[in-house]
Amino acid sequence: MRLGKSCNVNGSHNVINARYWIIHTMRLGFLVCLLVGCSQPTAGPEEVPPPSVSVSRPIQREVAEWDEYTGRFEAVETVEVRARVGGYLEKVNFKDGSLVKKGDLLFVIDPRPYKAALGRAQGELARAQARRDLAKNELARARRLFEKRVISEEAFDTRDKNLREAEAAVQAAQAAVEEARLNLEFTEVRAPISGRISRQLVTEGNLVNDNIGMSTLLTTIVSIDPIYVYFEVDEQAYLRHGARRRTGEQGTLQSAAIPVFVGLADEEGFPHEGRLDFLDNRFDPAVGTIRARAVVDNPDGLLTPGLFARVKLPGGEKVPAVLVDDKAILTDQDRKYVYVLDAENRAQRRDIKLGRMSEGLRIVTEGLSADDVVVVYGVQKIFFPGMAVIPQFIDMGAPPPPPPGPKLNAGNEPPPADRTREPNA
Structure with a gap:
């Protein structure tokens, strides 16, 4: 019995040792495989080149100041x-x-009723004229008899008054005929x-x-030609251009012939030219504006009373301005900005303030200078400020460059052109 128990104990011990060595061997094999795998080089992701964008420098030139308003066309005559x-x-x-x-x-x-009324009035006139003629004859006879002292002075005066009454009746009848004739014309x-x-x-x-x-x-x-356009001028613009609006020694508004340019809602620019001919005598204190009026020639009848109008009123002398393409301007809530390139060709955000349009370009009042390099096309490729880009210079206001065509066969590719240089550089 002791011998059997001893054999069982030794057998269990051998099984435990065998399991231990198997687990230990597996761990060593896994560690060796891990070390061998880490020592082998792995292929990393390819580096993405910076995107290509079209850039240009802002244009600096002198532009004429003007103010833009909205108005309505009204007929010169309405009946x-x-x-x-x-x-x-x-x-x-x-x-x-x-x-x-x-x-x-x-x-x-x-x-027909008015023709009848005219005939009746003409009959009354003929009757009055006959009575007047009779009164004239009676007065002539009375005068001869009175000179011979055949009739009294009272009878002579009666004949004279009868003639005056007959002449007044003729005048009334003539007026009635004229009235009837007018009614017939009406x-x-x-x-x-x-x-x-x-x-x-x-x-x-x-x-x-x-x-x-x-x-x-x-x-x-x-009426169609000419036509009026009424618009409201704000107080600041009135004060800014007040010298050209005043009368007196400088003459009236009509003699000054201040030009006004007008465009319809669906027209580009302001193709219709007119002149300012009226400015009201007081400001409306409720809205702080004063009413102005321009007269515009309308020979083809295109401008219709009641239509909405865009009005451009030129200001003073020309002033220097910086202009960019509208396609380069981005919006962030209430802010306007563009991307400009730094010395390392990295796109940096630049907040700007805008003015009006001038010959297809937008005036930038603050934030840019003529030396800045502005991204015009490809702004959608810039994901964050400071991103590196490859600039391709174009003229400001030019159309976008054509997309790259298919690559040519190896050995037949032409030498790449240097498109990173500024035009006319």
Whole structure:
């Protein structure tokens, strides 16, 4: 029994030793493999070259100062065509929205009642004239009899007064005839001005009236050429350019002929030229502006009353300015900025302040000088300030360079051109 127990103990001990050596051997093998793997070189990621961007130096030149405003076109003449006599509308003699000339026949109101009234007035005039002639004859006879002392002075005076009364009746009858003739003329409603007519507000067969203050509105006409544009000038601009607005020794606004340039909402620039002809006599204290008006020639009728207008009012003398392409300007909330290159060709952010447009370029009032190198195309390739780039100089305002074409076969590639130099360098 003792011998059997001793054998079991020795067998268990041998099993434990074998397991220990197996685990130890595996650990050594893993350590050797790890050391061997770390000693072998590994391939790292390839270095990405800096992106290529198009850059240019800002343009510095003298530009004329001006102020831009918004306004509305208004007709020089606007007429509401109303009935001056009552009656049934017999005829409409124009097409809606057409151009009419002064004196053109527009409407015809039934003239028959007014022809009858004219005939009646002419009859009354003839009767009054006959009574006047009779009174003249009676006065002549009375004068001869009075000289012979056949009739009294009182009878002579009566004949004289009868003649005066007859002459007054003739004048009244003549006025009635003239009134009836005018009413007959008013049955033909004619264009009071030349321009573009609106639609007919009353159709044929309707009854129109001529009550004072309530006469029937038939249509409207607005003049076309020339045309007014009204706009509001702020107080600062008024004070800045006030010397050119004053009257007195410098002459009136009309004689000064201050130029004004106007453009529509869908037009590039300000292609229509006019002149300032009116400035109001006081500022509106509620908004701090004063109303101004310019008159613009409109021979083709393109400028229509009521249209929105962009107005450019030139200021004083030319001043030096720095200009860049709008495509180089980026926006960060309420800030405007561009990327400029430092001496190591790294893109650095530069906050700027902008002015108006001038000949397709944007005026920069603060933040740039003519010596800076500005990134124009490829700003989307710059992920963070300080990023290195490869500059390719172009002219400011030039279109973007064409994308690189497919590579040529090996051995047939032309020598690369030096595109990093400034144009005309």
